[in-house]
Amino acid sequence: MATIKLSESKINFIKDVCKSFGNKGGEVINVLHKVQGEFGYLPKEVQEVVALELNIPVSRVYGIVSFYSFFTMTPKGEYPISVCLGTACYVRGAEKVLDELKRQLGIEVGEVTPDGKFSLTVLRCVGACGLAPVIEVGDKVYGRMTPDRVKEVLAEYK
Amino acid sequence: MINVTIDNKHIQVEPGTTILKAARQAGIDIPTLCYFELAGMKFENKPGGCRVCVVEVVKDFNGKPRRNLAPACATDCVEGMEVLTHSPRVINARKTVVELILSDHPNDCLQCEKSGDCELQTLAQKLGIREIPFKGAQSTYRKDQTLSVMRDVDKCVMCRRCETMCNTVQSVGALSAINRGFNAVVAPAFEMNLAESSCVNCGQCVQVCPVGALTLVDNISDVMKAINDPTKTVVVQTAPAVRVALGEEFGMEPGTIVTGKMAAALRQLGFDYVFDTDWSADLTIMEEGTELLGRVKKFLNGEKTALPLFTSCCPGWVSFYEKNFPDLLDYPSTAKSPQQMFGAVAKNYFAQKIGVKREDMVVVSIMPCLAKKSECARDEFKVNGNPDVDFSLTTREFAHMIKQCNIDLNNLPEEDFDSPLGQSTGAAVIFGATGGVMEAAVRTAYEVYTGKPLANIDLEVVRGLEGMKEATVDFNGLPVHVGVCYGLANARKMMEEVRNGNPRGFHFIEVMACPGGCIGGAGQPYHHGNSDIIRKRMEATYREDAGKPIRKSHENPDIIAIYKEYYGEPCGHLSHEQLHTHYFDKSQHVEACGE
Numbered sequence: 001m002a003t004i005k006l007s008e009s010k011i012n013f014i015k016d017v018c019k020s021f022g023n024k025g026g027e028v029i030n031v032l033h034k035v036q037g038e039f040g041y042l043p044k045e046v047q048e049v050v051a052l053e054l055n056i057p058v059s060r061v062y063g064i065v066s067f068y069s070f071f072t073m074t075p076k077g078e079y080p081i082s083v084c085l086g087t088a089c090y091v092r093g094a095e096k097v098l099d100e101l102k103r104q105l106g107i108e109v110g111e112v113t114p115d116g117k118f119s120l121t122v123l124r125c126v127g128a129c130g131l132a133p134v135i136e137v138g139d140k141v142y143g144r145m146t147p148d149r150v151k152e153v154l155a156e157y158k
Numbered sequence: 159m160i161n162v163t164i165d166n167k168h169i170q171v172e173p174g175t176t177i178l179k180a181a182r183q184a185g186i187d188i189p190t191l192c193y194f195e196l197a198g199m200k201f202e203n204k205p206g207g208c209r210v211c212v213v214e215v216v217k218d219f220n221g222k223p224r225r226n227l228a229p230a231c232a233t234d235c236v237e238g239m240e241v242l243t244h245s246p247r248v249i250n251a252r253k254t255v256v257e258l259i260l261s262d263h264p265n266d267c268l269q270c271e272k273s274g275d276c277e278l279q280t281l282a283q284k285l286g287i288r289e290i291p292f293k294g295a296q297s298t299y300r301k302d303q304t305l306s307v308m309r310d311v312d313k314c315v316m317c318r319r320c321e322t323m324c325n326t327v328q329s330v331g332a333l334s335a336i337n338r339g340f341n342a343v344v345a346p347a348f349e350m351n352l353a354e355s356s357c358v359n360c361g362q363c364v365q366v367c368p369v370g371a372l373t374l375v376d377n378i379s380d381v382m383k384a385i386n387d388p389t390k391t392v393v394v395q396t397a398p399a400v401r402v403a404l405g406e407e408f409g410m411e412p413g414t415i416v417t418g419k420m421a422a423a424l425r426q427l428g429f430d431y432v433f434d435t436d437w438s439a440d441l442t443i444m445e446e447g448t449e450l451l452g453r454v455k456k457f458l459n460g461e462k463t464a465l466p467l468f469t470s471c472c473p474g475w476v477s478f479y480e481k482n483f484p485d486l487l488d489y490p491s492t493a494k495s496p497q498q499m500f501g502a503v504a505k506n507y508f509a510q511k512i513g514v515k516r517e518d519m520v521v522v523s524i525m526p527c528l529a530k531k532s533e534c535a536r537d538e539f540k541v542n543g544n545p546d547v548d549f550s551l552t553t554r555e556f557a558h559m560i561k562q563c564n565i566d567l568n569n570l571p572e573e574d575f576d577s578p579l580g581q582s583t584g585a586a587v588i589f590g591a592t593g594g595v596m597e598a599a600v601r602t603a604y605e606v607y608t609g610k611p612l613a614n615i616d617l618e619v620v621r622g623l624e625g626m627k628e629a630t631v632d633f634n635g636l637p638v639h640v641g642v643c644y645g646l647a648n649a650r651k652m653m654e655e656v657r658n659g660n661p662r663g664f665h666f667i668e669v670m671a672c673p674g675g676c677i678g679g680a681g682q683p684y685h686h687g688n689s690d691i692i693r694k695r696m697e698a699t700y701r702e703d704a705g706k707p708i709r710k711s712h713e714n715p716d717i718i719a720i721y722k723e724y725y726g727e728p729c730g731h732l733s734h735e736q737l738h739t740h741y742f743d744k745s746q747h748v749e750a751c752g753e
Contacts, residue, residue: 008750044348049748051347057331057356059347066336 004052006045013038014046018053025056028064032071040076077112077119079157081105082136086125093146094133098122100147101135104154117157163217163240171235176204177213178230181243188213188243189252189281191259192317193231194366196689199623199673203322203366206232208315209255210281214242227251253285261292262340263369264312271308272370275684278315279369299343304352305535306359306375306528311343314371320344320363328671329647330478332357344371356481356746360474360646360671361528361680366687374528374681377549378559384520384548385428392520393508394429395500395579396420398436399526399590399676400553402698406683406691407557408567413694415702418572424524425573426565431508434575435523436582438500439589439598442471443711444721445493445737446595447603448728450666454607454638457665464488466641466656466664469595471495473533474671476741478646483653484743492738496589497523497530498539500579501546502736507724508579516544523550526590526679529671538739552681581716584702584709591699592644592675593620593627596668600631600640601710608634615709621700623674623693626652628662641667644675 017034021027031050036042042065051058065071083089083098102108105118112119128134131143135153142153159170164181171180181188192208195201206229215224215233217240227248230241242248260282267273302309316335321344324333332355336345346355364372384392405414424432449467456463468490470476479490494502501521509519523530527550533539534547551559560567575581585601588594597617604612619629620642627642641664643652649669655661672678677695678685685691708714725733 004746004748005751006748011748011750047347048746052746052748057325057334057347059331059334059336059345059355060325062347063334063336067338 004045004048006049010039010046011049014049015053018050023054025054028054028056028061029068032061032065036071040080041072041074043073043075072110074110074119075112075116078117079137080119080121082121082123082126084124084126084128084132084134084136085122086129086132088125088129089133092132096147097133097135097145097150100150104150118154160235160237162235162238165241165243173234175235176231177228177233177235177239177241178211180235181230181241186243188230189284190231191277191281191315191368192319194317194319194322194368194687196673196687196692199689199692200625201323201327201673203317203319204231205318208259208317210252212248212251212255214245214248216240216242249285253287256281256285256287257290258292259315260287260290261294262297263315264296270313270370271373271376272367276370277368277686295340297340297343302352303375304357304359305532306361307352307357307364308373308375309352309371310373311345311371313369314344315369316342316344317368318344319366319368320372323362323366324357327645327647327673328358328360328362328478329650330356330358330360333363358474358477358481358646358671359529359532360478362672364528365672365678365680365682365684374552374554375531376555377531377551378555378562380549381522381551381559384522390518390520391430391509391512391514392428392522393431393433393504394424394522394524395433395435395438395497395504396424396524397497397526397530397590397676398439398587398594398699399679399682399695400524400556402590402677402695402702403526403553403682404557405567407554408560410568411694412691413698415698416567417702418574419567419570421575422570422573423560423565423567426570427559427563429522431576431579432573433500433504433579434582434586435496435500435525436586436589437575437579437714437716438503439471439496439586440582440711440714440717441499441503441720441737442493442496442589443585443595443598443602444717444728445499445733446470446491447599447606447711449491449493450599450603451607452729454636454665458636466660466667467491469599469668470739471589471595472670472672472676473497473527473529475646475649475669477529477532477744478649478671479653480741480744482650482745483657484745486653486657487741487743489656490741492740494539494737494739495530495533496586497525497533497547497550498739499737501534501539503579503720505541505544505546506736507720516541520548521546523547524553524556525550526553526676526682527672528552528680530681553679554681554683557683578716578719581714582706583711583714584704584706585711586714587703587706588699590676591621591696592623592670593617593642593668594675594699595670596620596640596642596666598711599666600638602712603638604631604633605710606712607636610634612710620668621696623689623696628664638665639663640665643667644670644673644678646671 047061051061169184191210194203211230212227218224219236401417405416470490530550585598674692678692
């Protein structure tokens with residue numbers, strides 16, 4: 001007998017989300033979307049509860065989570081940083097900004113700093129090409145980024 | 159009906175027929191790789207992924223040629239369609255497709271377990287692939303194994319047959335395609351070890367895998383070592399379904415019965431005692447039949463009891479209900495499977511009889527099954543760490559052993575099993591086919607309950623390759639309602655019905671995990687999707703039964719003798735100790751913890 005351990009409030013949240021979608025296996029993507037919206041990521045235990053609630057194999061849930069790049073099993077930092085690598089940002093040096101962020105934070109894309117403060121992801125276009133290159137920290141957008149400005153941006157959150 | 163022309167051959171097909179099926183109807187073979195069908199058994203896998211079956215549609219619904227080649231497995235015929243299955247364009251594309259698949263496939267055909275039985279190898283051979291012009295990254299994935307199943311997914315071609323089998327046919331849900339692009343692979347959830355997943359070791363993924371990505375765990379060397387150890391007395395037992403399939407590995411027609419040759423081959427291989435699981439199948443019927451009557455009597459007296467009784471011979475099924483129906487653990491028969499009953503009798507009664515110590519006896523079983531390898535390793539089937547059955551080999555491994563020792567099975571004179579654990583009845587033979595355990599149990603339970611001979615012992619209603627069957631047998635005024643199913647998704651439906659109050663009023667349900675029962679087991683020669691092979695094995699099974707002088711388990715003189723000499727009575731004290739078992743909750747639960 002294997003037991004999944006998760007706090008009661010989290011279990012209840014997942015159960016409520018599943019219920020709001022009629023506990024239908026076909027709604028698994030919508031369920032995962034909502035659950036990730038709340039927790040920031042989809043750890044193993046959460047996927048197991050989703051599978052049990054929707055009465056589908058956990059292997060299928062994991063299949064979906066690992067297939068879509070939107071879903072993640074790594075927790076986000078307190079301040080998630082997204083670097084735009086869309087065409088406009090890319091040609092204006094987004095990669096150099098990304099490299100500097102990696103260097104200063106000491107993490108790779110998809111990882112989170114050991115203190116849980118920052119996490120790093122990349123995305124394609126936030127619709128602010130006029131400000132390229134662009135990064136987002138949480139909901140705040142920073143335009144015309146340069147490697148030199150990375151330190152000053154991070155300092156705002158320390 | 160619609161008219162289509164394939165390779166200039168005019169044919170009429172039902173609307174909704176794919177080009178592949180239309181071609182097969184016309185006797186035209188289009189090569190496939192991912193596509194897999196067990197005709198008449200409701201199993202079809204057509205992800206349209208491998209593109210090996212591409213054909214050229216020279217005239218489409220609009221009278222014009224189709225621009226792209228079409229996958230025959232996933233393209234429906236339309237009126238007036240004209241198709242070419244081997245035009246230069248098709249052959250060229252097909253070769254490229256196979257070359258691309260091979261470009262990321264380990265080049266170890268000579269050592270591969272699947273060599274000679276590999277569909278990719280056959281395809282490459284047929285298409286005359288002589289070089290692979292594409293060089294690129296190679297998959298590297300860790301190897302993983304349970305006690306039954308070996309995973310080497312570097313060889314996976316992403317046909318997803320195993321996934322369909324595991325999820326749709328078996329409803330086990332252990333395997334799923336994960337990740338995307340080049341990193342895509344079929345794996346258990348979170349890439350955990352298969353042994354820790356919901357896998358029940360039925361092995362049907364192995365039976366349908368076209369390549370060597372999923373294979374069995376080979377125990378041949380363990381058995382050879384035991385045979386060649388002079389301090390060991392090696393006893394072998396052979397399951398009912400082996401004798402109707404083994405011949406296929408030696409070029410015989412499917413459905414050829416090789417019981418006598420098989421016994422002779424086992425003796426030549428050096429086993430000290432050549433016995434038969436059929437004998438212990440008869441013993442199973444005595445125990446399980448008695449248990450059934452006991453529960454039915456309780457039920458009739460208004461006492462609380464677990465009905466319907468589920469059979470418990472199939473270890474894939476046992477594992478499945480332990481993982482999925484922990485609330486219904488009282489329902490399955492507590493009788494051990496014939497393999498384990500045999501082991502218990504061999505290492506208790508027989509070892510004592512011939513004066514051999516338990517530790518000096520090695521019991522080997524030849525099974526059509528992969529789950530049996532896991533079953534014999536279960537802790538409850540061990541005494542002080544010594545298992546009742548030491549090694550379980552499949553029909554395929556047995557065939558390999560025979561070939562390895564250059565024994566010419568085809569020309570072996572037939573021999574009999576040894577006594578006293580070798581003689582069996584027709585009732586035991588039919589354990590190998592879906593419905594067989596039920597029929598065998600009815601033959602005995604009827605006569606024990608009514609005290610009268612059963613007029614017609616051929617219970618035709620529970621025979622055949624239907625996935626779910628039900629019947630009512632009149633036990634002299636008592637209607638006994640029985641159900642039979644194979645495939646664990648069907649079993650799940652039956653179990654859920656029972657959980658919801660058993661509305662159809664079943665008394666007894668037989669479940670087998672594999673298609674058609676043990677004859678379609680994962681340890682049997684590969685059928686490559688040809689359900690006629692399973693059908694022929696089934697016909698052979700009933701032929702063997704009909705030819706037996708004794709066809710009811712309770713009339714087996716050796717069974718009568720062992721109760722007289724050793725066990726006393728079915729479901730008695732000693733048989734409970736040695737021939738019965740219990741089940742465990744192996745499900746997954748959610749539990750809250752403080753945070």
